Structures are given as structure tokens and as C-alpha cells.
Amino acid sequence: MAREVDAVVVGSGHNGLVAAAYLARAGWSVEVLEQADRAGGAVATEELTVPGYRHDTFSSWHPLFQGSQAWAELGDELRAHGLDYVNADDAVTASVLPDGSAVVGHRDPERTAAGFGDRDGAAYLAELADLGRHIESIGGLLGVELHGLGALRQAAGLRRAMGGRAFAALGSRVAASSRAWLESTFEGRAVGDLLAPWGLHTGLTPDDAGGAFSLLALAGGLHAGGLPVVRGGSVGFVDAFVGLIAAHGGTVRTGTAVEEIVVRGGRAVAVRAGGEEIAARRAVIANVTPTQLYGSLLAAGSAPRQATDEAARFRYGRRAGTQIHLALDAPPRWRGDARLARAPLIHLTSGVDGVTRACVDAALGLLPAEPTIVCGQPTVIDPSRAPAGGAIIWIQLQEVPYRPTGDAAGTIDVGEGSWTPELEAAYADRIVERLGVHVEGLQESIVGRAILSPRELERRNPNLVRGDIYAGATDLDQSYLWRPLPSFGSHATPVAGLYQCGASTYPGPGLNAASGRIVARALLAPTARERLRSRLRRGRG
Template sequence: MKTPVIIIGAGINGLVAAADLAARGTPVRVLERGPTAGGAVRTEALTLPGFRHDVAAMNLSMFAGSQFMARHGDEMAKHGMEFVPIDRPFAQAMEPGDHLGVTTDVDETLSTFNSQADKDTWRALMEDFPERAGVVGGLLGTPMRRWPLAKFLWKTWRSLGTAKSLEVAQFLMSSPRDWLDANFEDPRLRTALSTWGMHLDFAPDIAGGAIFPYLEAMGGQAMGMVIGKGGADVATRALVSMIEAHGGSVECNSEITQILHMNGKATGVISNGEKIEASTILAGLAPKHLVRLTGDTSDARFDKGMKSFRHAPGTMMIHLALDKQVPWLAEALKKFAYVHIGRTIDTASRTYAQAVAGQLPDTPLLVVGQPTVFDPSRAPDGKHTLWVQVRVVPAEIKGDAKGEISETNWQDAKAPMAERALDLIEEQAPGFRDLILGQHVVSPLDLEAENPNLVGGDQICGSHHLTQNFLFRPVRGFADGQTPIEGLHMIGAACWPGAGTGAASGFFAAQTIK
């Protein structure tokens, strides 16, 4: 009997790799240290009975559009995969009562713009989007291996020509502010789009971050977004069901304490004290944990890169059960899946600098998810859940930028910091606090304690800055997921193409296994 492929971690990448392999007849065993599968794609009753909260990921648009779903979507549907379409993906709340929103209705989107020139630019960008998205999406869907990358670059050059290819290359290296300043007049619009960079560790002035505001803005306009019916864990449950249907297994509470290798080849793992032989291992681990389990390899540069891999600042999560919808001053905000709260692009820049310096930000940027607006099955009749990301905050607190919070440990600081975040929502929606029925606050260190891959509460498992992206993610020479140990592959958000629910690194790795 063929030895199963061992997959360490039942996050989205591990499950996608296992499902694809199992469907092709390869035996797989997924070993997960936690009590449930899913990693960041889980849904739990965190506040009160009947209220289902996505613990981390809420937006499943990348998963819906992934190469895995293109191949296995029909089978996933048979295992219960169901998406909820959203026509109003995101809005920005700035001065109380003022907002700018992106919907799938172009005229509705443009009605929130203040500049005619910006409206014209937006229409021009939308006209160009299919071609530009094809190039950018093609890059994100290309493994960082020599021949696939060379083929992609050659195809792109033949299609676009030299001038347009260089324009795309310049765009990929631009900061959000550079791209936004070059295209839009209205500071409100610049603020609204720049916020998307903060999702991936790109403050407004960090090179390489323009791609994310662009893709989210144009993609939101063209296609909206999707969430999982009943919760993001619908994807996890469907993947586990698919794996098991093909004879694979997902084994929780399986603590891996060592990855075994001899003479440069993987030989197995130690799980819960038991030796499991395997010649092929896919490890969905943060770099520091991978090298902890392997020990030093034969490649000093790889080992050093794993140990020095840089994580993004932390995130704090606030999960709320509400009696009614948030009473936004800007009534239109009640209809959006995401409401970003942040007054200016400069506020976002300052917030990021404060967090990197170890300071609790005075005005943290908030990502407020309103999933029950589109999926009422997540709460009792007439009730709502609210999903709040506080971005960005330091893992190690050195002080408070506002001078109000004296605590420097998260156990004591998370309650007052949560109040600061709730104050920002209350400012945009007076009376909001009176609607809170239940509350669950998760600090960056709480996130890491539950899932060690979220080092310091870094939900994207590593900065995506240019020195740690593309060919350099996670380490130059190993961006294809290979390691110096034959048979041991890296998968997960620390690998190219990085964070999100697209699960490309897991899918890429599965394709290399015959």
C-alpha cells in the first residue's frame, strides 16, 4: 500500500492540498494540532447561543475564484459548499455621517464620489480592468518556479508589449499613496481605497502595496464579493467531507513535535509521541515553527531566512452579538458587508507607524464586518453579528500613543483597547453600544495561543513587503515551496502567493506530487 502524504495543519491550504490529492487517488493524512479543522477559516459560537462568528476570515471571494474551485467546485457543492453573493462589498466611514461605498452598481458607487474627474478615471479603470486583472491575477496564480514564471513573463510581454509590461511592473512596485495620488483627486476616495493595503501590511507609503487597493476596488465593483452560507466554516466542512469521501483523514489534536529527515530526505513525523513514516510531507507552518521542527538543514541561507522571516503587526478581534443592526449615521452603511472606519489616509499611515513602534494606536483602523446583513442564518431572527478587526496593533506593547492605557501586557490592555475601538464605532453610530448583547475580545497574543502560525497576532503569516514577496517569499530560492529536505514542502500564507483564502500554495504543492 502506498504511504500516505502527511499534511501538517488543517488550515485552508492544507485542506485544499489534501482534497486535491485525495480526489486524484493519493492517500493523505492531515494532522492538526487544534481541536477542530480550519485554521483561520472557522466559525464558532463565541458570544451567545445561536450567534455564529467567523473567528478570522470572513471574505471567501478568493476561495470562490481559486484554481482549486475551478477544478473541484461541482464536487465541493455536493459536500455542502454554498456561497452568499454580496453586491455591496465595502464602504469607508470617515467624518461621522460621511461615507464612500463601492457596489456592483457603477452609478451607485459614483454617486458617493465628489469629483467628476475621479468618476471618469474610475470608468476608465473599469474598462481596463479585464486586461490588467488578467495580468495581475495570472501572476498571483503562477508558481514561483523557473519555467512557469518564464512562460508567464513571455506571454505577458507578447500580449502587452514592452511599454505596457513596464507600466505593469512599475505599478506592482508602487505604494498605495503613489498610485492613488496619480489617479484620484478626492482625498476621501484615496482614503477609502488605501485602507485595503492595511489588510496585507501595506501602509499608504509602503512600496508594492498599490496592487491590493486596485484589485479590491475594481474587483468589488465588477464582481462584488462572497461569504460562506452560515459561516466561513462551510468551506472547511466541505473540504473535510471531500477528503474523507476519497479515503483521506483529518486528525485533530495531533501535535507534531518533530519532522524527521535523514541524508537530506524526509522520512516522517513524530505526532503525539508516535512515529509516522512518510516520504512526502506538506507543512502548513509559519517559518519559525518549520525550522523548530526540522532543526537546521543542509542550507544555511534557508535556515537563516526561516529564523529571520518578518511578521506583520498584530490584529485584535472583537466579536459582537447585537440586538439590532448598527445604527450608522450614514444610513447607507447598513447595506455593506465591510465598513472600514478611518478618517484619512494620513491617519492610516500614523496608525501603522505607531503599531510598528510598539505603541497602541490612538485611532486604530477598524474593519467592521456585517455578515448577517446578507446571511441572516448566522443569528437568531432579527439579531445580528458584528465582526471587528482592529488593525494594526503591536504584539509587544511598549506604550500607548494616546497616553490613556498604562498596561503593557495584553491580558490587561485588551479591555481598554477594545473600548477605544468601540468608541470609534459609537462615534459613527450613536447608540450602538446599547445594542450589544454579547462580546468576545481576542488579543494578538490570544490569536497566537490558539493558532501558533499567527505569530504575534499576525493574521497574514508574514509581511508582504517587496523584500519578502514574489521570488523572496518566504526565502529567495525557495519561493516554489521546496525546502532543502527532499520531500518536505512548505505551504500556507508564509509562502507565495501569500495570505488570503485562495489557497494557491496548497494547490501548487499538490500539483507537484504524482
């Protein structure tokens, strides 16, 4: 006979862990199944380079989680299980331009605005103030099922608070590109130089619809929450969730690949994994992409044909990601602005046009000649990640082709278009050389280097299809009401008892914990029959 639990979670990405944590706390028996030999999905810490240097593989920065409802509700328990954050209290981010000048973003918005000039500084603060007046209601929409009554109530409340005209204008902002917002709001280029690279962290180029609101929200989040990291590495986040789940009777099993989600009578009732069938009395939660869910985990005919067809058309980004991890025997010595040595995350960029140019190169299959370099310095705020006197650099490149057909600079031979060790090394050399223009003695201080190309990212995590670090294109037509699927944009799939969470679902990528919480809340909500019984009992009382 099959072993039974209340809920089975397929995949231990952070949203799967969040859903499992809420359900376990509510008394459900929960089992999380992970095919990798460690839990956490895109949250991991490894000694990728040399012993003693702890690098965050994949994601690293947790501002979205610290601003989330999940952190507000689970934070005390997670702290009790060892989760400890450290943060910057002054300079948070910066953009370094080709001429060596820098634009710096501080926790204090007034200090940040002072670097933009009088007119643009005032406009920037006005934009933040307008966002701040309604951020609670807007944030509420990010934490509910958009196809549910809760979202309608949130939207209606936001409309009343803003007024009809302002609410309509917000819709325009949500649809606008970040370039449109930057060029129509600010006269100079400083705001764009600082913020334009941040749009890449949402999977959008400066010219993609939907980027304007995301960019403003990111700016507001950086001021409000900084750039926290987990002391000792992001694995502490995973360990705390695993500990919380276990404390409430749940289980997280690694090295266990789910072969099939079993559907009987139109309902998901079990999973087959590790040579056994595990029955799910109440729900199966899949923290996977639509192509995995409908293309391999569900047997043919288990889901409606329309859902299967739409899942087959689910798009992944035209640009892939790559990471380069550096172990240094000394902290980076930035030339020019002294504040760069204190900023946890720095972009090397030539501004809006530079970001656009690199994105176009990558979309055409070319290695960008001047990519936007995301240079993270976690040891600025968490020295424990490196031996005494040492440092690490976390480099993310978000404008890389999955199959290179050429080099925009004309100096690297891409061969047959596969990310071979030779190609990885050649492109990493370009990145380190460009970074070295702004960091004195960088090459000499490197004691170890690790490269995660798009192929390697995909190999390590099946949700990162084609090296897409956002688990699906974030274009406007594949976001909000239409994520994960145009006709099934809900976390409740068309198969009864089967739910989906993760970056492929609303509200999208980022360590925000939202979709896992949405699924858990839907499962824990009283049914219509239970609500009726409650009203009747209150009436009799």
C-alpha cells in the first residue's frame, strides 16, 4: 500500500519550502521531495573555488524576502532555527561608468537624490513618495491570487485610495518600459545610469513593456530594505526552513526524483518517486516549470489539452545567465570613488543604451562586447564568507546567449556554439579584464575562479531551462494574470488537487516567497461548506 501524507511538494526551491512550512505549522503531514542531493533549488552556498571561500551559487541577495509577508509571519521561527541576516547601512549599490565615474545609491533616498542634481533629485523623491503612499496596497496584490476575490478587493481598495485617474495612471506605469519612464521623468542620465541595470534583475531590457513599475519598486525596496545577505552564506536560509518544517513534523528528502504525479478520476492523488508511491490526501504542490509539469510529470491525458498545449509554448528568456565566482586574497581596491569599497552590489555599465546594446547582442546569439557586469561583494557586509583578509566577488551576467553564434567584439572564437571550458574561460577573461580596469591589482589577487555557464546552470537546476535564471520569460504577456499559462494563470492548476508555485508562476522570479505562501493560504483557507457551518454556528449562538 502507498504511504500517505497530507501534501507532497515536488521540488525544494524556496517557494516549495515556504509552502511546506506553512502547511506543517498548520498541522499537515508534509513531505518535500528534491532530486538534487541538497535542498534549496536556486539557493545554495558552496566552496566553488578554494577551501574556506563560501560562494552563493545562483542567488545571493534577499531584499524581497525580508520585505515579504512570509518573513513577517515566519521570521521569529526562522531566526530560532539559525537564520541570521546582515545588511549594509549606507551605500547599497552603485554604477561604475566606462570613464571610472560612479553613481551611488544609498539606503537614504535623500543622499541618493543629491547625486542626481536638483531637478532630477526632486523628481526622484517625488516618484518614491508617490509609490510609498500606496505601497501597502500594491504589495498586498503581490501576495494574493490574482484570479481570486482577494485580488479584486485589494484592487478596489487601491482604486478608492488613489482615485480613479491615478489608478488608471498606475496601469499605464505597469505597462510602460523602464526607458520610457526614465526619459520622460528625468532630464539627466544619472538616474538611468544607476537604475537601468537593475531592470535586468527582473528579466527585462530597458525597452520591454512592464519595466517601469518594476524599476521604481526595486529602487524603493533598496532604500527601505537595503541588500541583506545571510550570515555565512544563503544555505543558512535553506537550513532554517528545513529545520522549521522538521520541527512541525514535516520531511525534506533529497536525492529523490519524482517520476510521475499520479492522477486518478481527474484529481492528483499521489506521486511516484524513489521506487514507491506516496499518496497525497489533500494536495500535490509542484515547484517546477510548466514544461516539466505538463510535459513530463503528468501522464498524457491527465491534464486538459489546452493546458498541455499552452505549457509546450511557455517561453524561456532569449538571454541566458552566467556566473563567475572569484576568490581574492585581499578586498577589492576600487579606483576613484571610495564609496565603491562599501557598496555590496555594483554594476559596470554605460547606462540605458549600454544595457540595451548588450541585450540585443545576446538575443542575436552574440557574446556582448560590453556586457552589464553585476559585481557583488558579499564580504563587504559578511566577512565570514572568506578567510581572514580575503574576499569573494559574485559576478552575474544576464545578457549571454545560450548558444553563441559569434562574438560582438570579434575576438573570441565561439566554435560550434557550445559552452566549452575554453569558451567559458575566454569570456570570463574578458569580464575579469574589464573589471580590472576599475579594481587595482585584481588579476594578481585572484586565488580561485569558478564559472557557471548557461549550460552548467541548466545542468545544476532543471528549472533554469536554457540557462534562463528567471525560469521563464517575464514579458508582459507572460506575467501577472497570464503566468504561468494564458488560460490558466492561477496557482491552482486545471487538475484538481494539483498546485504550482515557483518563479514560473505569479508574481514571478526573485526570492520573494510569494507563490509558496499563496498556495499554502489557498489550501488552508476554509471551504465554502466550512464557512457556511461557521456562520450557522454563530447564528445559533
